[in-house]
Amino acid sequence: MHRKQKWITGGIGAIAxxxxxxxxxxxxxxxxxxxxxxxxxxxxxxxxxxxxxxTDEITVRGEIRRDQLxxxxxxxxxxxxxxxxxxxxxxxxxxxxxxxxxxxxxxxxGDFSFFRQLDVGSDGPDVLQLETILSSNGYDVGTVDQLxxxxxxxxxxxxxxxRGYGGARPEPDENIIVSLSAxxxxxxxxxxxxxxxxxxxxxxxxxxxxxxGNGHTQNALYVESRSLRSxxxxxxxxxxxxxxxxxxxxxPGSVVEGETATFTFTSDIAxxxxxxxxxxxxxxxxxxxxxxxxxxDGSFIFPAGTQSFDLxxxxxxxxxxxSEEDIIIEVGDGFGFGENLPYVPGALRxxxxxxxxxxxxxxxxxxxxxxxxxxxxxxxxxxxxTDLISNEETTITFSVWGTATSGSDFLAEDLEIDLPxxxxxxTLTFQTRDDKLVEADETLWVTILSNPNESYVLxxxxxxxxxxxxxxxxxxxxxxxxxxSEGGNxxxxxxxxxxVVEDTSINYRLTGSASAGSDYKELPGTVIMLAGQSxxxxxxxxxDDDVVFLPGDMVVASWPARIGTVSVDDGEFILLGQxxxxxxxxxxxxxxxxxxxxxxxxxxxxxxEVELQASDQEAVPGVILELDxxxxxxxxxxxxxxxxIQTFDELDAVDGANVNVDVTREEKIxxxxxxVAAVLQDGQGNDVxxxxxxxxxxxxxQVKVGLSEGAFVEITEGLTxxxxxxxxx
Numbered sequence: 001m002h003r004k005q006k007w008i009t010g011g012i013g014a015i016a017x018x019x020x021x022x023x024x025x026x027x028x029x030x031x032x033x034x035x036x037x038x039x040x041x042x043x044x045x046x047x048x049x050x051x052x053x054x055t056d057e058i059t060v061r062g063e064i065r066r067d068q069l070x071x072x073x074x075x076x077x078x079x080x081x082x083x084x085x086x087x088x089x090x091x092x093x094x095x096x097x098x099x100x101x102x103x104x105x106x107x108x109x110g111d112f113s114f115f116r117q118l119d120v121g122s123d124g125p126d127v128l129q130l131e132t133i134l135s136s137n138g139y140d141v142g143t144v145d146q147l148x149x150x151x152x153x154x155x156x157x158x159x160x161x162x163r164g165y166g167g168a169r170p171e172p173d174e175n176i177i178v179s180l181s182a183x184x185x186x187x188x189x190x191x192x193x194x195x196x197x198x199x200x201x202x203x204x205x206x207x208x209x210x211x212x213g214n215g216h217t218q219n220a221l222y223v224e225s226r227s228l229r230s231x232x233x234x235x236x237x238x239x240x241x242x243x244x245x246x247x248x249x250x251x252p253g254s255v256v257e258g259e260t261a262t263f264t265f266t267s268d269i270a271x272x273x274x275x276x277x278x279x280x281x282x283x284x285x286x287x288x289x290x291x292x293x294x295x296x297d298g299s300f301i302f303p304a305g306t307q308s309f310d311l312x313x314x315x316x317x318x319x320x321x322x323s324e325e326d327i328i329i330e331v332g333d334g335f336g337f338g339e340n341l342p343y344v345p346g347a348l349r350x351x352x353x354x355x356x357x358x359x360x361x362x363x364x365x366x367x368x369x370x371x372x373x374x375x376x377x378x379x380x381x382x383x384x385x386t387d388l389i390s391n392e393e394t395t396i397t398f399s400v401w402g403t404a405t406s407g408s409d410f411l412a413e414d415l416e417i418d419l420p421x422x423x424x425x426x427t428l429t430f431q432t433r434d435d436k437l438v439e440a441d442e443t444l445w446v447t448i449l450s451n452p453n454e455s456y457v458l459x460x461x462x463x464x465x466x467x468x469x470x471x472x473x474x475x476x477x478x479x480x481x482x483x484x485s486e487g488g489n490x491x492x493x494x495x496x497x498x499x500v501v502e503d504t505s506i507n508y509r510l511t512g513s514a515s516a517g518s519d520y521k522e523l524p525g526t527v528i529m530l531a532g533q534s535x536x537x538x539x540x541x542x543x544d545d546d547v548v549f550l551p552g553d554m555v556v557a558s559w560p561a562r563i564g565t566v567s568v569d570d571g572e573f574i575l576l577g578q579x580x581x582x583x584x585x586x587x588x589x590x591x592x593x594x595x596x597x598x599x600x601x602x603x604x605x606x607x608x609e610v611e612l613q614a615s616d617q618e619a620v621p622g623v624i625l626e627l628d629x630x631x632x633x634x635x636x637x638x639x640x641x642x643x644x645i646q647t648f649d650e651l652d653a654v655d656g657a658n659v660n661v662d663v664t665r666e667e668k669i670x671x672x673x674x675x676v677a678a679v680l681q682d683g684q685g686n687d688v689x690x691x692x693x694x695x696x697x698x699x700x701x702q703v704k705v706g707l708s709e710g711a712f713v714e715i716t717e718g719l720t721x722x723x724x725x726x727x728x729x
Contacts, residue, residue: 044726046692049719052673054709056666058601062592062610062645064657066562066584073577075114075552076100080572085581089563094137096163097555098568098580104163105580108133110556118549122148130549134159157487157547174199174514176540178492180478181507181525185373185441185467187496188475195481197490199514199542244269246277246302246331247346254324254354254366254461256387257290258317261353263329265302265309268346275302275342277309278332285325285355291315296329315355324460327353354460356387363388365396365419366459367448370427373441373467377434380410380466382446384417385425386456394419394456396426397449404442404468409433432468440501440531442468474498474534476506486519487544491537494527499534506536519543557583590622590645590659599641602627602663609662610647622647624663666707673712678725679705689719690726698726 078101085097096104110129118127123146131144134155142151180193244267255261265277278299287293292314302309313327330350334341356364363386371381384396397416406412410430419426430444447463480492494506506527516522521541529536564582568574590610594602604624611619625646631639645661674689682688687705690698703718 043729044690045729046724047675047678047727049672049674049715049721049723049725051670051721052712053670054668054673054707054712054714055664056707056709057662057664058598059660059662060592060594060598060602062590062659062661064588064651064659065591066564066588070557070561070583071579072097072555072557072581072583073579074100074574075576076550077576078574080568080570080574080580082570083566083568085563085566087563087565090560091563091583093559095559100552100574103550103553105552105555106163107559108554108556109559110554113556114549114551114554116551118148120148120150120153127152130156130554133554153544153547154487156549157544160547160553174519175512176490176510176514176520177512178478178480178538179509179511180476180494181509183505183507185469186473186500186504187506188473190475190477190497192477192479195478195492196512197481197492197540198483199490199519200483200485242269243341244271244275244343245346246343247348248279248329248331248351249348250329250351250353252385253352253368254356254459255315256356256358256364257315260312260314261327263311263313263351263353265300265311265331267302267307267343269307271302271304271306273304275304276300277302277343278334280330280332281327282330283326283328283352285315285327289316290325290355291327299332313353317358324357325355327355329353356459358387362454363390363394363456364459365394365448365456366461367398367446367464368461369446369464369466371466373469374432375434375469376409376432376471378432380430380432380444380468382428382430382464382466383425384419384428384448386419387459389422389424390419393421396456397451398428399447399449400430400444401447402443402445402465403440404432404444408435409442409468410444430466434471437470437472439470439472441470444468474500478508484542485544486542487547488542490540490542492540493535493537494529496529496534499532500529502531504529504531508538510540588651590647590661592624592627592641592643592645592661594627594641594643596631596639596641599627599631599643601665602643607664608645609664610645610651611660611662612651613658613660615652617652619662620647620649620651622661668707668714671706672715672719672721674715674719674725675711675727676708676713677711677729678727679703679713680728689715691719692724692726 081099081102083098085091085095091097091107093107093109095107097107098105110133112126112129114126114130116122116126118130125146127148128144128146130148131141131152134141134152135144137159139155139159140151141155142149176197176199178195178197180189182189246265246267248263248265250261250263252261265279276299281287281293281296281298285291287296295311296313300309300311311329328350331345333345334343365384365386367382367384369380370383371379374380386394395416395418399415400406400413404410410432413428413430417426417428428446443465444467445463445465448458450458474496477495477497478492479495480490482490484490494508506529508525508527510516510523510525514520520543523538523540527536527538561583564584566581567579568581574580602624604627606624608622608624609619610622611617622645624643626644628641628643631641633639651657651659678689679687680689682700682702686702688700688702691701692698701718704716706714706716708714
């Protein structure tokens with residue numbers, strides 16, 4: 001530090017006066033002495049007492065810096081696709097800083113750094129921060145809360161598209177193949193029975209550039225999603241495209257206690273291998289009481305190469321009079337997951353066996369359809385059965401009803417039939433007619449009527465039905481397909497060449513490289529075409545598994561901020577937590593380096609002037625903002641203090657530039673001053689000056705001094721300001 005004294009006003013006139021007023025003034029011996037009495041002593045000049053502005057300044061050294069605010073580290077492992085900023089760039093919210101594995105890192109304003117991957121179902125304050133950022137930038141996320149929903153993902157998807165993201169898990173295009181399946185009772189399948197839907201990544205390949213306008217040239221980056229995705233292997237599910245369809249029936253449908261019934265499991269194709277079929281046993285009948293349940297252990301092995309398997313159930317007799325009971329066997333779902341299941345339960349996936357009790361000497365009659373369905377022109381057969389054999393024939397009366405019409409749909413029959421003596425069953429046959437009309441399938445019901453002679457009673461199966469199938473069925477085709485982005489909806493349309501006459505189950509199958517449950521929501525495989533309609537539309541809701549939020553996608557800081565140092569290059573592989581760049585204050589900070597003496601002379605708030613060393617720029621005004629209260633002690637024992645200066649004008653400087661800082665410690669405006677050489681000591685420790693009187697004599701006046709600057713000192717007491725004083729030369 002060095003001390004400077006400045007003469008701010010009146011300096012030139014005072015110097016001239018001193019020169020003009022120079023004369024030899026003999027030494028004096030006291031107040032009131034005449035000039036003739038002063039025969040020896042020093043030489044003096046006469047100077048006027050004047051009002052001046054005095055300042056006390058010191059000069060210290062400083063350095064221009066930009067302080068580091070934050071280290072930006074990688075939130076993931078990966079390869080740096082591109083760095084879009086340079087050292088010294090100023091970054092605003094929304095600007096893209098860099099990209100790792102094709103994913104942009106975008107500057108956002110928030111409260112804390114993101115620390116985990118977010119997807120549908122995530123819950124927490126980081127989700128709230130993400131939704132707040134997206135919503136404030138105009139992206140719809142639904143309700144802004146702590147729960148990540150499909151609406152959150154939709155808003156994030158739009159945000160990612162605008163910034164050129166690839167997928168979170170790049171994968172090849174996948175497809176969904178939709179094929180019509182047969183339903184021989186309801187329709188025929190036409191030639192156009194398959195469509196393909198191409199499932200593409202939801203986030204397209206876009207050019208990646210910064211969203212901000214920093215004023216500096218930024219590198220362009222194309223995120224080649226397809227080339228990136230080629231390094232990933234999509235999950236491949238091994239499944240059998242043509243799985244067996246398993247159904248079950250029971251014969252007979254009703255038995256008297258002590259009888260055996262057979263549940264027959266059938267496959268629509270020869271079983272490709274020994275396959276475990278599981279089933280569920282239920283119903284009102286109780287094992288060990290009403291039937292032998294030893295064979296019904298819940299599963300069996302369907303032998304390879306066969307298409308049927310029989311499971312016999314032996315009912316048990318008892319002495320109780322009880323109502324009809326039943327055993328229900330249902331084909332299970334199998335052991336596996338999704339399309340890895342070894343088989344598919346068919347439409348007839350359950351069968352029910354009725355068990356009745358003996359009715360004493362009175363026959364119990366039941367009827368069943370032995371021909372469940374027949375095409376027009378074929379025969380429908382029904383079988384009447386008794387639980388007791390009689391040595392006399394039994395006349396059974398019945399009624400015929402249903403949607404089928406006697407005479408036009410089938411040949412009329414008598415409404416009674418004789419059960420021969422010693423016979424358990426008798427068959428009733430209806431010959432149907434082929435009317436060549438396009439119509440719905442029709443039903444024909446046979447119901448046993450009560451006998452007034454009480455020669456028999458009605459069993460539980462007192463009615464049975466058969467179906468007359470129309471030979472003329474609508475032909476179905478399928479339309480649709482095409483491309484759809486993940487997260488969007490695809491659809492296909494099933495059309496009939498003529499309206500169906502009744503509600504019809506339309507069966508379809510979904511295959512392809514896309515997987516149900518992970519790439520699209522599972523569908524039942526059946527849709528109902530309502531009577532009178534000729535088309536039905538099925539929606540496929542795809543799952544957007546490409547759009548997730550990674551912690552490196554958004555860089556949280558107090559933007560705008562200035563890039564300090566970029567630590568990585570394009571193509572470099574980096575690890576989680578590795579430094580990518582640093583942020584510094586956007587404005588320069590002037591830092592003082594002070595020794596203890598300098599520190600003792602300075603205070604916060606003092607005015608300063610800052611001058612760049614080796615620069616033609618004029619000094620700019622400023623103020624001291626901060627000063628260390630404690631020293632930093634170096635290894636050699638020296639103490640160092642630091643301070644911070646704020647300037648009111650900009651300096652044309654770079655990091656590390658040196659400055660001189662003139663600090664104004666004190667300033668006195670328009671105060672009484674005399675030359676420093678005019679102030680003497682009176683031998684008693686008092687400051688005095690010699691005032692020249694009008695008669696040429698001098699008088700010693702005691703004064704008090706204040707601030708001094710250069711050749712002048714402030715007089716705070718003793719002078720009025722219009723005197724002349726002697727100045728020793």
